[in-house]
Amino acid sequence: MQKLIVILLFFIPTITFSQTDPFVNENKIYLPNIKTVLCYNNTKEQSLPVIQLNSSETIAFSFDDLLAGTKNYWYTIEHCTSDWQTSRISTIDYLQGFDSDRIIDYRYSSNTTRKYTHYELTLPNTQIQPKIGGNYILKVYLDGDKKLPVISQRFYIVDNQIAVAAEVTNSFQVADRNSKQKINFTLNHAIPIANPYQDLKAFVMQNFNSNTAQINTKPSFVRPNQLVYNDLSTNDFWGDNEFRKFDTRSLRFKGDNVKDIYRDNESVNVMLFHDAPRNNGAFANQYDENGNFFIRNTDGRDDKTEAEYMGILFTLNAPAPSANGDAYVVGRFNNYTLGKENKLLYDAGRKQFYANIMLKQGLYDYEYVWLNNETKTAESQPFEGSFFQTENSYQILVYYRRPGARWETLMGYTNLSNKAKERR
Template sequence: MIKPAGLFFLLLLTIQIAVAQQQQFVYENKVYLPQIKTVQCYNAQKEQSLPVIALKSNERLVFSFDDLNAGSKNYWYTVEHCTSDWKSSRLSTIDYLESLSEDRITDYKYSFGTIQKYTHYQLTLPNTQIRPKISGNYILKVYEDGNQQKPVISQQFYVVDNLVNIGVDVVASSQVSLRFSNQKINFTILHQMPIQNPYTDLKAIVMQNGNPQTAVLNTKPNFIRPGSLAYNELNSNDFVAGNEFRKFDIRSLRYKGDNVQDIIKDTTTSVILFQDINTSKAKYSNLIDENGSFFIRNKEGSDDPTEGDYANVMFTLNAVPPTPNGDVYVTGRFNNYILNEASKLSFDSSRKRFYGNILLKQGLYDYKYVWLNKDTGKIDQAVFEGSFFETLNTYQVFAYYKKPGMRWEELIGYSNVGSVKR
């Protein structure tokens, strides 16, 4: 017979385990469960475009993911309004949503003819159940069994009310030493609406290739004229241009595509890519890339979302650590440019090479290697890739406005431009 003290201890242990199993959502692009793969979110008008839609328009977001545990799960979702720096706006759902505040994902299909079994889930936003009614940053939350303490995915997206126009120029860096390696963004916000104090009420954020890690905040225009605000300070919005992304093609798992050295099939499928070299010392080469994007494709089937198989893709980087204490990561939009254990490579000191495996679905992929210096905490995008002003990148500018007395920030303008080779 268990004594009362023992019962109390057992109850306390059970509570501690339950609490440990619970997680909290974060306001960034994140996958919380290892079996969830191939998360996609884009404007339906163009595959792999940034998840930006116009307020009260016919534009829709396509959101999808695969669950490698297969079967059918009880996945729910909701959306939350956020500030320009991705924190909760602390609004009631009544303030930013029409109709319901959460709903279940009911559109799912099972994989067909694949070695790796999975279930493909898909969702479009806005829909009849969930419809944002104000502009701004939003986080889409997917969770199990209607319980937000069991997070599955968090995904950022944007709803813009186009009240201003944003003119963007991509020029060489104003700093002489960086002229051949960096790209500088100058932009002007053209408006007809009254903006009483642009220094406190208006913010602008610039990003490169839709990568949140590159975001630069602008709070003070350099020139204020009637109907226009110019942001062209000499040393601001100066981006490392990088190099064109590396890429590989695994649309077929029978025949070798671009950059594929070998395909090995057993109980699972493995794809070995040709080893990559350090291109930081090389000259710029005009390669065609997709600025970090990926596209799910399958040459052997008719339905890409459900007939595309998964493969363990092996990356090899022929390079040595640039500093004594750090790690190499392979990144792209396929993993939200996140530096974690799944994207980290291991160094083989005897061969002086980095190796890593990532489970990926059939398709076309862009990727690059970055170095995280553990001593400084800084990420170096160019140490293995090089950086050249000629590199073709895309730049995004978001303009946020908080009216006097208003409790939230509106997204009043958005521009997406490509850099121009000189």
């Protein structure tokens, strides 16, 4: 009996520590009643949520609760590695003030068919203040219980010590010159970097889409106070196509790409014009927002609390690219994720995909992607095509771990596009 008790006592700590965190370190909504999560640098709406360390810049974060009423939402932030694993450091190392707080800034919707409550948060604030640069994950949970996840959201704080100079050019691969774009960049630094091959990483992503991120660990040239990344075979991105878009700023008039608007006392539904595939035609230049969306309501006075929630009917007239796969409609409005909410149903007889997604009134960019279930790869080219001329934005984030340091610091960031090249 004593041996059995000893064995049980030995295993109890192991069981306790093996409990998994219900949160994941990515942009995710855990409850179906939570909609329209926004997170950006306050200086520019829908910019990437990147701010400078110890500056006046702030992160604007907000979301809506379609159950309305008032909930007891709490939040905390955690420092992460460059690949979004939780850093194994104490909150004392990266936070000033408290490690959690309640969201107390909220407002009820007004003059809307669907009632909801709008919550807002600004970071840093008087309660929670990050004190080192790096990747951070914001975790929102219910009733002060971290086992009840609501939202996880990535944001970035730059301890700016590395300057990034970059350019967009054609792919160096002859077969891809008309369909891909290549990023070359140079890092200029005044701090000593003894081993850039081991201590420094640079991530490049397209249109704020983390699914496109490419990691750079080996500079092509190492010069005094300068690292050059222009290898022939790296940082190639599909040019894709300009995003499709629709305009529901007003529900009294039909905006861009809106075919019909149906509303009653219980709901609002918007039917878009049928979309056609664009993978066989020539490139058609049009203005887009690189996948972004903007909440707007020109029929009211307050976009945040007077904008309606609508069912948006998407229809794509196209045959299935292969026998084993699924189509999705994506954009920054759903963080380019492939989930059941944005999966399109397929009518083989009509060769038609369709989906109905609930979105808040405004301006939206979107595109269609095909997930090949055999290769597990998702591509927009089967529906959208890919062209070098497409205007895209690119983000470069540079992380450095000082010798002996226990965490990685985000020390460089830039955002660039090929718009100037395209317009010349």
